[in-house]
Amino acid sequence: MTISYANPQKYIKDMYELGAITFLYHKKKQTYYQVDLFKHTLIKKNPAHLQGYSRFIRVITDFCWDIQKQQYASQLHTSYDHLKLYLIIPEKLENLWLGHQxxxxxxxxxxQKDIINVTARFANKKLKLTSVNMAAGTKIIKDISGI
Structure with a gap:
């Protein structure tokens, strides 16, 4: 799923309010760190800590977080390139979103077997589907209510 949003900071703030967490994954050391992108905290965590959260991980690639990612790399005495920034949401929220889809x-x-990718928009703490890409073409979705 590809999710678009107008403001990356507001998106993360809204997701935090919905119970999501952000974490860094150190690819070389295979370690996890829970981070708060607004409080600038960095806490080493065991993957078991992610129990109760969705198995679907959203990769955060917004440029506005690059400076913080660089600062975290400095704190961890590692290369920026070794870190991946992820967002995961509570399993209950993921299930609501999947049911809506x-x-x-x-x-x-x-x-479902025909779906290649789903495109959605996130605004006002609601996810609204906009289109579904399939091998046979794209279908526009009018998701008025969202969830």
Whole structure:
């Protein structure tokens, strides 16, 4: 799923309010650090700490977080390139989002096996599907309510 949003800082702030967390993954050392991008905290965590969160990990690539990622790299005495910044949401929220998508797929007669990618927009703490890319082409979705 590709999610678009107007303001990366507001997106992360809204996601935090919905229970999401951000963490750094050190690729070389295979270690995890929970980070708060607004409080600039860095706490080493065990992957078991992620229990109760979605298995779907969102990669954060917004340029506005690069300076903080560089600062975290400095704190960890490592290269910026060794760190990946991720966002994960609570499993309950992920299940709500998935259920909403499945209802829309049914409404539009879309078979899950035909889906290549789903595009959505996040605004006002709501996820709204905008289109579904399939091998046969793209289908525009009018997700008025969102979730």
């Amino acid at each position: 499945l209802k829309l797929f049914q409404k539009y007669g879309i078979e």
